[in-house]
Amino acid sequence: MFSEYALTGDAFKAAETSKRTKSGIVPTTALTMTQLSFIDSIDGRLLKAGLALIWQPSMGRAGHLSVRDAKTGERRVLLAMKSQPEQLVDIPPTLLSGVIHQALGGRALIALHQMKVRVRTADLVAKGQTIGDILYIAAGPKDEALMWVETRRGFESAAQASLKKVGQQRKKPKLFHAFLASAQEAAQLNNKGFPALKPDEPAASAIATLHRTLLAQMSSQVSGTCKDIDIEFLHDLRVASRRARSLLQTAKTVLSEDVQAYGLERYRWVGQETTTLRDLDVYLHDYPALQGALSPEMRAALEPFKELLKTERKRAFRQVKTLLTSRAFQNFTQQWTEYLTSDTSFTGRDAQTPILALANKAIAKRYQRICNDGNAITDESPAEALHDLRKQGKKLRYLLEFFASLYPQDVIKPRIASLKKLQDLLGSYQDCAVQAAFLEDKASVLRKNVSVPADTLMAMGALADQRLQDEKRLRTEFRAFFTPFAGTDERAAYKAMLKRG
Amino acid sequence: MYVFAFYNLKGGVGKTTTAVNITHVASLMGTRSLIWDLDPQGASTFYFGRKAKVKGGVERLMTKDDALQKAIKGTDYPNLDLLPADFSYRHFDDVLEEFKSNKQLGKLSKSLRKDYDVLFLDCPPSLSHLSENVMRAADVLIMPMLPTTLSLRTYEQVSDFLEEVKKPPLLLPFFSMVDRRKTTHRSVVDAFPKDHANTLPTAIPYSSILEKMGITRAPVTATVPKSTVSVAYHSLWQDIQDAFTRAKR
Numbered sequence: 170m171f172s173e174y175a176l177t178g179d180a181f182k183a184a185e186t187s188k189r190t191k192s193g194i195v196p197t198t199a200l201t202m203t204q205l206s207f208i209d210s211i212d213g214r215l216l217k218a219g220l221a222l223i224w225q226p227s228m229g230r231a232g233h234l235s236v237r238d239a240k241t242g243e244r245r246v247l248l249a250m251k252s253q254p255e256q257l258v259d260i261p262p263t264l265l266s267g268v269i270h271q272a273l274g275g276r277a278l279i280a281l282h283q284m285k286v287r288v289r290t291a292d293l294v295a296k297g298q299t300i301g302d303i304l305y306i307a308a309g310p311k312d313e314a315l316m317w318v319e320t321r322r323g324f325e326s327a328a329q330a331s332l333k334k335v336g337q338q339r340k341k342p343k344l345f346h347a348f349l350a351s352a353q354e355a356a357q358l359n360n361k362g363f364p365a366l367k368p369d370e371p372a373a374s375a376i377a378t379l380h381r382t383l384l385a386q387m388s389s390q391v392s393g394t395c396k397d398i399d400i401e402f403l404h405d406l407r408v409a410s411r412r413a414r415s416l417l418q419t420a421k422t423v424l425s426e427d428v429q430a431y432g433l434e435r436y437r438w439v440g441q442e443t444t445t446l447r448d449l450d451v452y453l454h455d456y457p458a459l460q461g462a463l464s465p466e467m468r469a470a471l472e473p474f475k476e477l478l479k480t481e482r483k484r485a486f487r488q489v490k491t492l493l494t495s496r497a498f499q500n501f502t503q504q505w506t507e508y509l510t511s512d513t514s515f516t517g518r519d520a521q522t523p524i525l526a527l528a529n530k531a532i533a534k535r536y537q538r539i540c541n542d543g544n545a546i547t548d549e550s551p552a553e554a555l556h557d558l559r560k561q562g563k564k565l566r567y568l569l570e571f572f573a574s575l576y577p578q579d580v581i582k583p584r585i586a587s588l589k590k591l592q593d594l595l596g597s598y599q600d601c602a603v604q605a606a607f608l609e610d611k612a613s614v615l616r617k618n619v620s621v622p623a624d625t626l627m628a629m630g631a632l633a634d635q636r637l638q639d640e641k642r643l644r645t646e647f648r649a650f651f652t653p654f655a656g657t658d659e660r661a662a663y664k665a666m667l668k669r670g
Numbered sequence: 671m672y673v674f675a676f677y678n679l680k681g682g683v684g685k686t687t688t689a690v691n692i693t694h695v696a697s698l699m700g701t702r703s704l705i706w707d708l709d710p711q712g713a714s715t716f717y718f719g720r721k722a723k724v725k726g727g728v729e730r731l732m733t734k735d736d737a738l739q740k741a742i743k744g745t746d747y748p749n750l751d752l753l754p755a756d757f758s759y760r761h762f763d764d765v766l767e768e769f770k771s772n773k774q775l776g777k778l779s780k781s782l783r784k785d786y787d788v789l790f791l792d793c794p795p796s797l798s799h800l801s802e803n804v805m806r807a808a809d810v811l812i813m814p815m816l817p818t819t820l821s822l823r824t825y826e827q828v829s830d831f832l833e834e835v836k837k838p839p840l841l842l843p844f845f846s847m848v849d850r851r852k853t854t855h856r857s858v859v860d861a862f863p864k865d866h867a868n869t870l871p872t873a874i875p876y877s878s879i880l881e882k883m884g885i886t887r888a889p890v891t892a893t894v895p896k897s898t899v900s901v902a903y904h905s906l907w908q909d910i911q912d913a914f915t916r917a918k919r
Contacts (some may be wrong), residue, residue, distance in 0.1 A: 181906040247748035248700045261700040265787075298719060321744020322751050 170325050171243045173342035176305075176314040176331060179493035182379040191293045192331045194303060198227075200289045206346060207283070208234070208254065211393060211402070213356025214307055218272035221349060224253050224280070225288070225304070236265055243347040245321050247302075254278050255398050277399030279392075284308060293318065295331055300324035308344060314610050315344060358385060365574035373515035375524035376420045379431075379571055380509050383413040387439075388502060391493050396660070397486060400450040407447055410439045415567045418530050421660075422519040429517075435501045435630040442492050446485040452607070453478050462635060463628055470624035471632075477611060528572035529667045535565040536663050540655040552640075555647065559595035562588060580666045589652055594643060594650045601640035660667035671783045673776075674790050674910070675808040675839070677866030678892050681795035682825045684814045684846035686713040687880055689792035691811075691903040692879045692910070694889035696788060697750035699907070704742065704786045708762070708804070709794040712755030718745045719887045720754050723844070732765050738778055747892065763799040775800075776807030797831065805832065808839040810914055814846040814874075817858035825866075842910060842919045844870035870909040 207627060208222040210216045215222060221239040226232040230252040235244050246265055254260050256277050257270055286308040293301035301324065304317040316336065320328040332338070363382055366375045387409035393402030414436045417429055422430070452459070457476055460468050492498055508514045519527055539561045546554050569585050610627040615621045671853040686709070693705040707714035712722030724741045726730055731737045743752050766774055779789055793804050805811065813828060815821045824842055832838040843866065845859050863869040878900040879890050886893045891900045 244748075246700050246702055249698070265700075265702070302748065319748075323741075323743035506880070 170320040170322075170328075171237070171241060171342065171345075172318050172320070173242075173339045173344060174316040174318060174336040175339060176316060176336040193300075194291045194335070195294050196289055196291045198290045200287055200305075202285070202287050204283045205288070205348070206253065206280035209281045209350035209352065209356065209357070210273055210280050211279055211281070211389065211405070212276070213281060213542050214272045214274065214276060215269060216349075216353055216356060216363075218268060220269065220272065221345075221352075222278075223348075224509055226253070234260070240347060242317075242342045253280070255396070266282050269436060275399070276401060277393060277396075282348065284348055284351075291321075293328055293331060295324070295327050296451070298324075300331075301328045304346065313344075317342070317345070322624045341422050341659075348657060358382065358389070363571060363574065366524055366572065369573055370521045371521045372420065372423045372524045372527045373520040376416065377418055377424050377509050377515065381414045381506075383409050383416065384502065384509070385503055387413070395490050395493055397490075400454060400556050403443060403447055403450065403489065407440060407443055409442075410436050411563075412567050412571075414440070416571060418564075419568060419571075420519075420527070421517070423515060423517045423522075423527070425514055427515040432505065435505065439492075439498075439501075447484065448607070449478055449482040449485055459632060463631060467624070467628045467631065470622065473615060473618075473621045473625045474611060474629055477615060482620045524572075525575050528568070532565070532568050532572070533663070533667055535561065535568055539565060540660070542590040543651045543655055546651075548644075551667060552598075552644075555595055555600050555644070556602075559592065559599055562592045562595060566592065576666055580662070584662065585665065589658055591654045593648050594646060598640060598643040600645075601636045601643065605633045605636035605640070608636070671779075671786050671811045672905060672914075673807050674786050674788055674810045674812060675793055675804045676791065676812050677793040677801070677804060677828070678812065678813050678824060679795060679797055679828055680816075680821060680878040682684065683795075683816050683821060684719070684874065684880075685795070686792055687883065688812070688814050688846060688874065688903075688906075689790055689887045690714050690717045690883070691891045691900075692907050693750060693790045694891045695903050695907045697747055698792075698891070700749060702749050702785065702787045703789075704753060704782060705792060706753040707755035707792050707892060708759060708800065709755055709792060710757050710759040710762075711794070712757075714792045715752060715754040717883055717887055717889065718750075718752050720745065720752055721757040724754055724756035724758070728762050728765050729758070730767075731756075732774065738781060739790065746794065746888070766799045766803055772799075772802045772806045775803035779807055787912075797827075802835075805835050805839060806837070807882060810910065811839040811841045812910060813841060813843040814824075815843055817845050817848055817855040817873075818863075819858075822858065822862065832918050835871060840868075840914060842868055842870050842913055844906060844909070845873040847876045848873045849876040868913070870913065872902055872906040872909050874901060874906065 203226050206224040207312045208224050216239055221242070223235050223237060224232055225235070232250060232253065234248045234250055234254060236246040236248070237244050246259060250259070252259075257266065259278075259311055260269065283499040286306050288307075289305045291303040291305060293303055299321065300634050301318050301320040303319075305314070305433070306317065307314045316332075318328065318332065319563070327387050329338070364378055366378065390402045390406035394406055396402075400515050408537050414433060416430045417424070417436070421429055423437070453475070456478070463471065490586060539558065542558050542561060546558065566567045566585065566588055569581060573585075608629045612626050612633075615629075616626060674853055676685045676692075676788055678685055693703050697703045702766060705714060705718075707722070709809050715722040726737060731741060738753070741753055743754055744750075745752050774779070782789055791808065793801065811828075811832070813825065815825055829841065832841060843862075845855075845862075848859055849855050850859075859873055863871075875898060877890075877897070879894055879897055882893075883890060890897060891903050894900055
């Protein structure tokens with residue numbers, strides 16, 4: 170059983186010393202300043218699965234990981250570990266790790282939130298038997314003293330009787346829940362969410378809020394990207410950067426020209442410098458599927474291609490790490506933060522326009538443009554026309570997400586879902602074209618190496634052909650996906666949403 | 671939840687010592703472990719420093735819905751709980767007899783599923799109604815053996831008995847209390863696995879440290895974690911898991 174006790178008076182003093190108390194509290198470690206860390210994927214997947222992982226450092230890098238029930242704080246497993254886990258493989262296999270594995274979906278583990286506290290561990294002893302583990306904690310601005318007590322099964326009443334004089338048992342573990350709430354907040358922020366905007370809020374204030382969120386989302390991925398433990402960190406960093414660029418273009422009449430130009434140029438720079446690594450990550454991640462698409466006898470021949478990808482990835486990773494740890498990148502985030510807090514940055518003609526009016530206008534304009542561009546596409550239109558349409562769709566998607574809080578959820582969610590269907594098709598279509606070109610490009614690199622067998626080049630050629638065939642097939646499906654998106658019902662739904670909003 | 675039983679028809683072969691240490695090693699690895707001391711002597715309960723007492727005895731345990739849950743006691747070790755022994759366990763067979771089925775123990779243990787990864791059963795040395803229940807409930811039967819001729823005979827007896835069980839557990843024999851200075855021990859330990867591929871590769875050496883468990887009332891894997899015998903128990907737990915994983919496949 171897990172419980173939280175608020176300590177008072179003498180009990181507080183007793184906890185400060187290392188003496189055994191009459192209540193049977195036997196300190197096992199000295200009082201030390203430490204950081205309790207809430208461990209989860211960056212987007213809080215374990216929390217969603219009802220698990221709370223808390224890391225408590227002990228000596229050096231070693232420490233204890235407790236796996237708890239997120240609702241009650243109840244400890245389900247305690248693991249002594251040599252270092253803070255960064256991936257699922259670092260956690261010893263237990264039945265719970267199956268649940269963790271499913272919830273994590275391959276994402277790395279990070280410290281989602283940290284709490285600086287003074288702690289000491291102790292045993293709760295009664296009649297010579299250890300009946301509970303105690304973690305004495307002094308935390309918060311007033312250095313509030315409390316204990317987390319994990320009572321051994323079957324000794325609940327004995328523990329309660331022993332601890333009655335020490336402090337007051339809280340009905341709910343307040344500190345644990347506060348810690349949990351902070352972690353949830355961090356996860357929500359990292360989970361590409363945006364704060365709620367007020368419809369009549371001046372555009373300047375709303376756009377600044379959105380930009381600050383995007384900058385925080387991008388910055389939160391830097392450490393994970395540099396550690397190279399999960400390729401999704403870089404992906405999320407790039408998504409935040411791309412969204413920021415899109416927002417800058419949408420709100421060009423809100424920011425001053427020079428600030429907008431600075432933001433666009435720097436975010437474009439981040440995007441360009443990280444594209445190669447992201448592409449290689451995707452190809453390496455999809456390699457088993459790529460290889461599986463070949464006939465069994467051709468599969469082994471693809472190995473030199475994989476080796477080439479790995480070599481190029483190493484180089485690309487070094488470049489990205491250099492970029493993200495560079496003075497130039499730090500200057501950009503600092504400078505951008507300053508711009509976002511300065512009134513002089515928001516001097517565009519729409520700075521004081523209510524954000525809802527600006528959002529309505531931007532969404533209507535973008536939706537109309539997609540309808541016009543899509544309707545103009547015929548069977549003879551070049552592939553670029555579909556690629557451009559995808560870019561427009563992406564911009565509309567970002568707009569719907571930035572401003573989602575301004576519209577009723579039951580209205581905006583179906584709009585996002587409907588757009589997503591079209592975007593999925595256009596995304597697959599573009600992927601085919603890009604992959605075919607990528608395979609041909611890499612084959613030309615390998616061709617220069619005499620030790621690479623001809624079978625490898627043939628296998629890559631076969632894959633490129635497959636992609637081009639897929640591209641052709643997807644092209645024929647375009648109209649079936651586009652028509653509902655641009656049809657009467659969807660148009661009416663957009664009209665009603667923007668009118669109501 | 672899986673059920674791992676430590677069993678041998680013969681007494682004094684190291685069942686309880688193995689059960690206590692393996693359960694502790696499993697808990698160290700993060701396995702939520704519960705050990706049920708089924709032996710009325712209560713040696714496992716003693717080693718874990720708890721009282722061999724269950725309210726209402728075996729009859730209440732087997733008949734009242736929540737009696738099993740309520741009887742569980744935490745130990746000094748995280749992730750490790752104990753279902754203590756009780757002197758009334760000497761009547762286990764009589765109580766089980768009333769159910770006219772060999773599945774009662776298995777049925778009962780299902781209520782523990784959500785709380786534990788593995789239920790370890792420390793069984794008394796007999797071939798009884800209780801043993802039959804254990805064999806129906808267990809996924810794995812871990813069988814410690816002394817490297818002596820007499821001990822090997824019991825292996826054949828247990829093995830024959832399992833052939834009569836409908837869904838028999840995975841039988842994993844291993845040698846304990848091995849003194850490699852003795853020629854007989856060496857030859858038995860080397861020869862037996864040639865005919866019995868299911869033998870676990872790790873053998874537990876004879877050690878005076880194990881005898882001190884009665885004084886420290888704690889697993890050697892907790893009191894002398896770096897000793898040869900503790901290392902052997904870690905290795906044995908790994909062998910058990912590997913064999914079980916292979917069998918599941």
